[in-house]
Amino acid sequence: MLFTEDFLHYIWKFRLFERSNLQTITGEAIEIFSAGMHNTDSGPDFGNARIKIGDTLWAGNVELHLSSSDWSKHNHTTDNAYDNVILHVVYRDDEPVILPNGRRIPTLELKNRIPDELFNRYHNLVYGTQTIIPCEASIGKLDDFTLKTWFTRILIERLEKKSEAVIAALAVNRGDWEETFYQFLAANFGFKTNAVPFELMAKSLPQNILAKHKNNPLQIEALIFGQAGFLNGDFEDEYPRKLKTEYEFLRKKFSLNPIDNHLWKFLRMRPLNFPTIRLAQFAALVVNSNHLFSKILEVKDVKSLQKLFTDIKVNAYWDEHYQFDKPSKPASKNMGQTSADLLLLNTLALFLFSYGKHNQQEYYINRSLKLLETMPGENNNIIADFASPGVKVNSAFETQALLELKNYYCNYKKCLQCSVGNKILKLA
Template sequence: MLFTEDFLHYVWKFRLFERANLQTTTGDIIEILSAGMHNTDSGPDFGNARIKIGDTLWAGNVELHLSSSDWKKHKHSKDNAYDNVILHVVYRDDEPVILPNGRQIPTLELKDRIPDELFNRYHNLVFGTQTIIPCEASIGKLDDFTLKTWFTRVLIERLEKKSTAVIAALNLNRGDWEETFYQFLAANFGFKTNAVPFELLAKSLPQNILAKHKNNPLQIEALIFGQAGFLNDNLADEYPRKLKKEYEFLKKKFNLTPIDNHLWKFMRMRPQNFPTIRLAQFAALVINSNHLFSKVLDIKDVKILQKQFTDIKVNPYWEDHYQFDKPSKPSSKSMGQASAELFLLNTLALFLFSYGKHNQQQYYIDRSLKLLENLPGEQNNIIADFDSLGVKASSAFESQALLELKNYYCNYKKCLQCGVGNKILKLA
């Protein structure tokens, strides 16, 4: 029989075992007043339990094992943290547990008290041969309330994990939210392929330098393309030559060192996504949106936030170029709505959440979640798989939750820690 200690914890925590005529292995009557609080750190598995054994009411810790002999294998007798265990709960009792002081710990065996139906449902989830997720046969049948409640929980978990990187960067930037937002926004301009060079660019070119030239678009473009390493070579067209001239002056003025041009990737990429075009769009955003994070905090309307990105106009040079000195057929280089939505999802929503959490202001956390509710769901293989199971992501709120669910619960078969898995196990 395949069985895990996690399942035993689950059974004990929710008292999903036959509780009539409970006795220790030595015949003492047991009455469980409180199973205790589940401890996921070191030490006994459940703390602050209240259990009556015989005529004595005990308060203390409960330890669980598949076999009572595991106590010795785990060397608990040599750990003082286990001296106040009041009950040892095991699937099978194969030997008594005697502490160094001679006290025998009362033991409760659950081998014949766990319903077969419950075990079979658990076994099918964790040890089944499913191809997408463990509960693929059942998740599409669950009620909306269960799903949405759990989606909220895992989405918060996702944002909390991502916010740790934001706060770490904020500390490095001495509490400067605008600079931190600028760096993360730049990294997202590179999407996955060019995220690293974009981030290095932003860190090599502080926002306060750009702010000093907010009234001179050519100098801002020169600073961005120069620091990106695209103005090192001899250039033929008038526009890049002007940029190079401006950059050479500004480079000396601010003692700047450009990043390595070879970091940028062009291979297997649509020309519209070339880093040169993304840099042109980034420059246009900087020119048109000083103190953008302050605007993010103030602007509530999703459409107005989107326009901060879709309404930017790149330098006319790029209308018929994808790279310097290489003419191409004229085409619009404005940012599309789909790209703008990714910035709102990956940067703006994250920063609203991080700002609210860091400053203990629920208002901004709620705005972050509301923003995700008003953005369309993402389209990728994971979301498509859930859709095939009858679970549709109608918003970014739901698609982000499904990504977290798949990557951090389903992939590791954490069904016992999952609200969806718990609901399926408890179904009659």
């Protein structure tokens, strides 16, 4: 039967082995008062365990291996960190472990103490032939409480990991939340395909420069399209010619260097997602939004937050264009509801969480979670993978949790670290 040392850790942590008449290999009685705290760093596997061996109550570390000979194979004999191990727990005992001081470490063998049913459930979960997720045959049958509790935990894990990038950028920006938010918002305006050039454009054009021209939409548009590298050529239409004239003046005034135009991607994109349209929308947002991050901290309801994006009006030139000097049929280029929701999900919710965590204010953390609870969930292949075995989701709170579950647990078969996997293994 295939299994890993992690499975042995799981067995020990939750005491899922036959515990009657426990004895060491040499026949001393064992009584476990505490299995100890699981250590995921270097050193013994469990610390602060309390175990009675013979007539002596010991407090210390417990080390686990598939075979007792792994002790020497892992070079623990010469590592002082293992000198205070009070019990060696192994699946199979194949040799005694003797420390340099001559002490033989008491050993507990679990080979005949793990239920076959538990072995089978573990093997089917981790080594089975599932095609979508390891627990696809069982996850749809689990109770809502187990799922919702786990979703909350892994959603917070996801937000905590993503907030590390926010706090790192905040340090680079010397604690300026508005500038940091502006850069992340710009990157998310690129919607993955053009996230990098959007971010580079924003970093090349500090918000304080844009603030000096808030009352002149043409100059804001000139700065954004110019720094994006779209005003280098000769134009036929009056609008891009005006933008170029304004940008050439402003570029010299602020010693600006545009990014390379070739970074932007148009291939295989719907015209409404062309970077030129996204830049026009971003420029309109900048024109209409002073101190946007401060507004977001104040605005509480989702509809008002959505309107910050859906109510912006791009320059009328784009009503009949998707690119400069290329006329098209009239069509609105204002931001749609789906795009606005993605910006709320990927930028606003993240920054509310990051701000609350950084400033130790639970209010903003809860607002972030509440925002996700009231937003519709995403619709993508990963969410469909969970819907197939019967997992029901109703909000972005749940779909974001499922993305984390799939990418960081299911894909690596970390079922033993997952509450869903734990529940399935423990089912009678």
